[in-house]
Amino acid sequence: MKRRSFVAGAAASAAAGWLGAGAARAWAAAGETRYDLIVIGAGTAGIPAAIFAAARGARVLMLDAANDIGGTLHLSTGQMSAAGTKLQASLGIRDSASAHFDDVMRISKGTADPELVRLAVDNAATTFDWLTDHGFEALPDHPVLGQGHEPYSQKRYYWGAEGGRSILAVLRRELQPSVDQGRVDVSLSTPVTALLTDDAGDIEAVRVKSGLAETVFRGRHVLLACGGYVSNPQLFERLSGVRDYGDNGYPYSQGAGIELGMSVGGFVRGRENYLSNFGSILADDQFPAKMFARFVVIPQQRQPWEIFVNARGERFIREDEPSFDKREMSLLSQPDLRYWIVFDEEILTAAPPGVGGFSREEIREAFDAHTWFIKADTLPELAAKAGIEVAGLQRSVEDYNRGVTERRDRLGREHLPKKIVKAPFYAIRHQGHSTTSTVGLAVNGALNVVRARGEPVRNLYAAGELLGAGQLMGQSFVGGMMVTPAMTFGRLLGQRLPIGGVHA
Ligand SMILES: Cc1cc2nc3c(=O)[nH]c(=O)nc-3n(C[C@H](O)[C@H](O)[C@H](O)COP(=O)(O)OP(=O)(O)OC[C@H]3O[C@@H](n4cnc5c(N)ncnc54)[C@H](O)[C@@H]3O)c2cc1C
Known part of the structure; x- marks a missing residue:
């Protein structure tokens, strides 16, 4: 041989x-x-x-x-x-x-x-x-x-x-x-x-x-x-x-x-x-699923313009938390290791594109193509489509917007560029894995x-x-x-x- x-x-x-x-x-x-x-x-x-x-x-x-x-x-x-x-x-x-x-x-x-x-x-x-x-x-x-x-x-x-x-x-x-x-x-x-x-x-x-x-x-x-x-x-x-x-x-x-x-x-x-990672956008709900994309959630690379909410519509971490470990640990206690990144039209237009490797236009297109990208004319509709508790999401957005006005966020977030007010509203689902x-x-x-x-x-x-x-x-x-x-x-x-x- x-x-x-x-x-x-x-x-x-x-x-x-x-x-x-x-x-x-x-x-x-x-x-x-x-x-x-x-x-x-x-x-x-x-x-x-x-x-x-x-x-x-x-x-x-x-x-x-x-x-x-x-x-x-x-x-x-x-x-x-x-x-x-x-x-x-x-x-x-x-x-x-x-x-x-x-x-x-x-x-x-x-x-x-x-x-x-x-x-x-x-x-x-x-x-x-x-x-x-x-x-x-x-x-x-x-x-x-x-x-x-x-x-x-x-x-x-x-x-x-x-x-x-x-x-x-x-x-x-x-x-x-x-x-x-x-x-x-x-x-x-x-x-x-x-x-x-x-x-x-x-x-x-x-x-x-x-x-x-x-x-x-x-x-x-x-x-x-x-x-x-x-x-x-x-x-x-x-x-x-x-x-x-x-x-x-x-x-x-x-x-x-x-x-x-x-x-x-x-x-x-x-x-x-x-411990799971801080989450990705996966291909679909057929778990285990391949990765589709990743939002840049590391504030050292991109400061957040959006908020993160769990299935109850609650924010659970200041989105500009610099510690990797604190972010990962915070996801452990969220139902199904899942959260949504929520923002509005003004943020989508003004913020640096948040999905790694995607242009702003490609992010817009994803809302028509991928079920984890959700878009709606009102916050209650967005919550209902995404599977987030409606009242919880509304409370979190109001609370966050108040923090932006007063320049004081309840979770201690420092980067507060814009309120979430202008339709359409957007949510991108994330899964810890x-x-x-x-x-x-x-x-x-x-x-x-x-x-x-x-x-x-x-x-x-x-x-x-x-x-x-x-x-x-x-x-x-x-x-x-x-x-x-x-x-x-x-x-x-x-x-x-x-x-x-x-x-x-
Ligand atoms: C995407 C990804 C990125 C990572 N990045 C990093 C990183 O940057 N830094 C870091 O420290 N760690 C990282 N890790 C983890 C790290 O790479 C792994 O923990 C490490 O390589 C595993 O080494 P191993 O020798 O235990 O297993 P492996 O390298 O997987 O080797 C095990 C081998 O056993 C064989 N095998 C399995 N079952 C049997 C069987 N019954 N009989 C005979 N052979 C069998 C497999 O085919 C395989 O060749 C990463 C892991 C992944 C998946």
Whole structure:
């Protein structure tokens, strides 16, 4: 069989179903070879684990349900945070892992897991330096303090021109030699369906499915790196406790790792940390729905001319609230994570267009084309059409208009350019939704999956989103605290697992 190149990417691998000559060997050897490490999921966490374990001489098998490696890196913005990097030093930025730790705990209001956060930030710079040493290029003006999330106290936030794909390009390149040399076997379109244990409860093997065939691979260590559950609406609702409104995750993020971990006694944690983003205009009401557009609700980018109301017609946050976290937290207590952005004709005419990427004319056209854009001649009619309580909306608009006249807003809003008085009136519906999974499999500080009483499943590890966004970010969104920890934990496991007598 000819060796295939990872660099060729999805097209070649999709056709083959496999990557690397080792994959054929893997099947031939199924049941015979005992791998040092089986990595379930060739994504953000899994690929670094395979690269670093192979570099120590380990025999690695990496299995993925998809027909390409990369996982969520194909979609991710790929924003990373790391303190004490070579890039920072070259720019004269003095930073430290402990300052990074303090920021994560401050932004998460103390809700993140300090042990895992410490492990992630203490080792983030080495991960980031490794990436840049191997060809990753951050955007020219990076690092920055923040974007789209609460800012850090120091510039330690970076990403590449192609987001997650800029990272994946490096990982592909660095994995390929290990595949060529037969140290890593990669098998695509091969979902793992079960973990098999011995009498002691240790993991002995994994069962995989490929087409109609089922095969068993034996391994000394098994790493669950198969991502979150954001594309599994049933599991999402069961674990997060809210409906899965948005469809913007990696399709293979089905929560398989959670099911696999729980099948051998693992348990999940972090439901209390659920947080949605501050909402988007989705394609329709068929949830989970794709994103249609986003109103610019970040006052640092566009000051609000409109008001935000919930289904009761109540304003629930000053619309020019500068804190990302306060805005996101305020949406949590609104019915169905839903609100409407309400304005009138004068505002539509005078304000900078509010829907990202839309001209004023395109916004006007959307009121004839999309059911979440609602237009009416009176406020009561607008409320009725939108599904907002009529009296509530009228009260809120009167109250807001009084605040504009008196230059004093009840919620403390400072940007008060215009009253809402002139028909037609407009409302654009917004829906809070998630791109990541909050709840995750419980692990200890060595990333060992643990059972309910705290004892580890000796040779089973987990890394990446499978740990739950709520562990590394708590009930908040902390910039770069998913991609960087995923890669870092994968790397650390690859470097530290006791393999063939080789210990880091
Ligand atoms: C749109 C978007 C933007 C984001 N932006 C950022 C950002 O800027 N910064 C940040 O820090 N985080 C961001 N995130 C989150 C971050 O990208 C993810 O949390 C992270 O990439 C997940 O890494 P992972 O290794 O856990 O999973 P993945 O990278 O998804 O890898 C998991 C792999 O497991 C495979 N798999 C699944 N089930 C099985 C199975 N049964 N058997 C075998 N293989 C299986 C999948 O196919 C996949 O390849 C974003 C997420 C999204 C969706």
